[in-house]
């Protein structure tokens with residue numbers, strides 16, 4: 001069993017060959033459009049580039065990855081392989097390079113003038129963050145100084161209440177607060193960060209109080225205020241540092257994704273001539289443009305395949321190639337392994353499926369999801385309520401000076417207005433979004449993510465999600481003995497010849513394999529969700545379809561009712577054949593379960609989401625399928641046109657409903673859902689899908705909900721862990737049970753526990769799950 005994600009799969013260092021964890025590599029660079037991971041920036045990278053170690057830093061500015069198209073080196077070229085957790089849908093054998101029929105990929109682009117300046121890239125991240133685990137910068141240094149200064153300001157309290165000592169402590173605390181302000185001014189703000197003002201306010205207010213108390217020559221009060229200031233400064237600095245640590249892993253992974261998506265693409269020539277390859281690689285592709293992607297290249301934008309067929313690793317991190325045919329979407333980050341991909345761009349830049357809520361600073365879910373906003377609002381705004389309440393209750397309790405009351409108020413405020421409380425929920429959201437990305441799951445918006453996280457009913461559009469959608473003829477019977485079974489098949493195949501429904505295809509195929517010639521049926525008329533009516537070659541009325549179709553045509557099936565029920569109890573789709581007004585044949589079709597159908601149901605059950613099977617099949621058939629999958633709730637015999645209404649009925653009953661299906665065939669149901677989870681749809685343009693999958697795996701559809709559920713749950717737990725001690729501390733301080741300094745301390749304690757909670761979850765992922773099906777568990781695991 002393997003852990004998920006980039007952390008799990010070691011890659012060799014391109015310099016020395018030692019195996020290392022790609023996300024924790026000392027240095028990552030792109031050379032020749034390939035990722036290279038190095039133990040460190042100096043020795044190993046320089047060794048790879050053939051430079052003397054010292055020069056590496058100077059010759060290549062590490063902050064700007066212009067090395068993107070550096071000359072090809074003959075060194076090792078490790079692929080960022082990221083865990084074999086996508087299910088093999090299509091077995092794929094031919095290695096990409098050995099396909100002689102295909103044109104050689106063009107020579108690498110050495111000429112930098114061909115590349116548009118990096119400034120034109122759709123990337124929105126700071127280049128510094130692209131250079132993955134960049135060690136802590138100047139902001140970290142400021143935090144360290146602030147922590148030391150704050151701690152000293154507290155520790156000097158041991159030296160007594162002398163004016164000089166208090167003065168020194170105030171100076172130290174001011175230095176610490178100054179460092180915090182300096183960091184806020186110099187460090188770029190993440191979209192998920194709170195506004196710095198409310199976070200810094202307690203440090204500054206407590207300093208003002210300390211100075212005020214010292215000036216009034218109230219030594220013991222001045223000492224206490226200085227301690228409070230020192231503690232608040234220390235807690236603020238340590239808290240900021242802890243949060244950095246908690247989100248480091250997702251920060252690095254997001255940078256990895258951003259970097260991987262920041263590849264230039266080729267415009268296809270307008271005249272459509274296949275031979276001519278546009279030379280220029282550009283970053284500014286737009287929707288509607290024709291795009292060419294050569295074998296071995298990463299797909300730069302979301303697109304729909306124009307013609308032919310290609311094999312791709314269907315999303316960033318996928319390890320199993322899949323076939324994509326004309327009209328099928330491919331997401332940016334996918335990699336072409338065989339065939340030349342020519343397609344029409346559907347989404348570019350930050351609109352791309354995996355850029356939207358993960359990279360785009362204006363749409364990032366970890367900043368905008370309701371739980372993350374609530375967490376920020378608590379620190380930014382509701383902390384003011386703590387300030388007021390603290391002041392009021394201290395005032396009402398009486399017996400305290402104004403400075404003491406003010407200290408209580410500031411301490412209560414400081415307990416809640418922390419970076420940790422503001423940021424902890426966002427960390428969990430980011431982890432969830434990234435976790436989903438690794439499985440090729442793209443949420444459309446932070447709202448879609450939040451709805452996915454709240455869903456309590458998941459409706460499977462059975463055929464194509466749980467069922468293969470490739471039924472086989474299993475039984476062929478001719479009750480009454482009027483016709484031979486093969487004559488029945490001939491009639492049925494004749495009626496179904498022109499149809500595209502999986503049942504029709506199965507019947508025609510069964511006739512072909514049994515060398516039965518389809519009857520020359522006329523006037524075939526398809527009744528969606530019921531079957532086909534027609535006229536036989538001998539001029540009699542012909543009905544091929546469900547029980548409901550025959551009953552609608554007033555054909556009695558009473559004589560065969562028992563046999564039909566038997567077949568349905570086996571899970572067969574029963575297709576009845578009637579000539580004139582008489583039932584002449586029964587066909588039993590068996591559709592297999594898709595790989596992962598059982599696991600998908602289990603993922604939902606684990607997340608306490610009720611699975612529902614919705615199908616046009618008969619009740620007995622659906623019950624048999626439901627039984628084999630442990631699904632209790634079925635909605636059988638729903639006509640295709642009624643599926644939207646059926647979903648709406650569930651919603652009206654107070655459920656929050658997700659529908660899992662394919663965009664083309666399950667349109668009605670998907671359109672009515674609170675959350676539409678569309679398989680194989682990532683990158684295609686229809687706009688209303690809440691969740692689009694790059695894979696066609698039903699497990700991923702279930703995981704899209706389960707992962708969001710889990711992430712939201714963890715975010716709430718994390719927030720509670722951080723907030724509760726802070727609240728308790730603030731209350732104790734407000735009622736005078738504890739001195740004011742205890743409130744920020746309690747808050748820091750809670751924050752530290754919340755960070756430990758994140759770390760513990762990270763470790764679960766790194767070491768791999770050990771039992772059962774959890775959301776961390778790769779569905780390809782048994």
Ligand SMILES: Nc1ncnc2c1ncn2[C@@H]1O[C@H](COP(=O)(O)OP(=O)(O)OP(=O)(O)O)[C@@H](O)[C@H]1O
Nearest residue numbers: 461462463501504529530531544545546615616617
């Ligand atoms: N072309 C057809 N020939 C014969 N019977 C058909 C045909 N199309 C539909 N039917 C009958 O109508 C029923 C419902 O078909 P429908 O297309 O609504 O759903 P389905 O194929 O069962 O897919 P799903 O499980 O996703 O609902 C089928 O079970 C079958 O009995």
Ligand SMILES: [Zn+2]
Nearest residue numbers: 013016039044
């Ligand atoms: Zn190395």
